[in-house]
Amino acid sequence: MKISVCIPQYNRIAYLLVSLAEISRQTHPDVEICVVDDASTDDTLSRLVDVQRHSRFPFRFEQNPINRGYDYTLRRALALATGDYCVTLGNDDTLYDPGCLSRLADFLEKNQNPDVGFTNFVSDENPGAVQRRATTTGVPGSGPEVAGRHYASFAFVGGLVFRREALARINTDAFDGSVFAQVGLALRIILAGGRLFTVEEAMVRQDLHLDGQRANSWRDALHGDWRRFRRLDGGLPQLIAVVHQAFAEAGFYTPSRTYGLLRKHYRQTYPYWLLEYRSYGGWVNALGLTTGLFPAGLLSRYRLSLGYSAGVWGWYVAATALGLLMPTGLFQRLKTPLYNFIKRRNP
Incomplete structure (x- = not known):
């Protein structure tokens, strides 16, 4: 199973570089990294060109010619993906440990490839405290009642998982400008009959610290x-x-x-x-x-x-x-x- 890690980027390149270094340690054999930069004003472009040249995993990179906003940039990062599944991260988040994508792939295969879901996460500041948006590991199903119970869990972008084929069928710019496009896209999938899954394990570290400092909060x-x-x-x-x-x-x-x-x-x-x-x-x-x-x-x-x-x-x-x-x-x-x-x- 091929997994694409999709990241919208705007400035804060130092945090993204730390995140990419952590992602490069994944033991899952089939990983792709997709980054779209929203016309950053720092040295993102030159730094990511160098990352692309030396990346252990296939690295797909695109830069918006003008600043298009978070929602558009996230959707473009997802659109770059060629994997079976897309895992989203913020540019100051990273994956929890080297084996988490392998464990995620095992879960997805054992559960007949559900369509959209989320994992738990921890703060880099306090990695022992799991943020429990998922209370169980399983496949709650689809439809309006499931969507109504779980939509808020998609507000934080780190650790969201989309089956690429399901996402391609419903992708739209209708939610651009809201900073909650990922919520709208997930709801579209679930309301159209796509199966939601939840993973109780923490697979993301949120708000990376660099030299003791976090990015803007x-x-x-x-x-x-x-x-x-x-x-x-x-x-x-x-x-x-x-x-x-x-x-x-x-x-x-x-x-x-x-x-x-x-x-x-x-x-x-x-x-x-x-x-x-x-x-x-x-x-x-x-x-x-x-x-x-x-x-x-x-x-x-x-x-x-x-x-x-x-x-x-x-x-x-x-x-x-x-x-x-x-x-x-x-x-x-x-x-x-x-x-x-x-x-x-x-x-």
């Missing part, structure tokens, strides 16, 4: 300067729009499903980020999120009944109170058990 934007206050939305409206669009295009739109989508993010994702911002000194950012995710804007995009709209407002008020008042020390102690509890209820 959301934490770097946190501050307590009220003069820099602005409305924030954390990308949630874009994610919700991608999910709503994928379900609607597949003929699975219902008002109750849209309400469930909004409710999920107002009672889980929104308070989580309020508390994370506060935990790292970002009170101003947290208040910016409360204004940026004021429900009126989202509700104006979707036709919901008065009852559903009232429900969204209720969750917003409750989540805002929780996110602004809960002691952050208590949150940090509880967030991993709470996350695991939620994943067990919605595997």
Whole structure:
């Protein structure tokens, strides 16, 4: 089985070079590396030309003539692939250990080549703590209920796996500009009858450190300067729009499903980020999120009944109170058990 490792690249070439060096250690015999650069302003081009010349594995490289954005660049990296399966990574992520692609290939073959899935991952900063978006190893299936339970697990691009033939049938630029194209593509596959799989093993190291420093992080934007206050939305409206669009295009739109989508993010994702911002000194950012995710804007995009709209407002008020008042020390102690509890209820 041939596996293509697909990476969208923009600047931060030093981190990508570390990632590629780790990937070159894979024991799986049939690996291909596909990188598309989004018109970087650093020395990416010259460095990757040199990598291509000396790469142990076939190395396919392309550079956009102008900056086209993350979604387009990710899709181009996937389109370069010639493998049976494509594994995606961010440019500051890498594979967990030399044998992980061999183990992945064994799983895929034993399960009759499912269509799309994801693995768990660890942070390079804390490799002992597995980020458990997959609670089991298996093949949950296909259809709208499976898609609705698992779409959020595709938000982080590292460790996503697409069967290339399944991806080619549904690839589209409809989600470009959202920074969540991978979510829309995965949903299209699952909603069209493609089989989802999940792998509990961690196969990716996220946020590589170089000389003790990580690449840019959301934490770097946190501050307590009220003069820099602005409305924030954390990308949630874009994610919700991608999910709503994928379900609607597949003929699975219902008002109750849209309400469930909004409710999920107002009672889980929104308070989580309020508390994370506060935990790292970002009170101003947290208040910016409360204004940026004021429900009126989202509700104006979707036709919901008065009852559903009232429900969204209720969750917003409750989540805002929780996110602004809960002691952050208590949150940090509880967030991993709470996350695991939620994943067990919605595997």
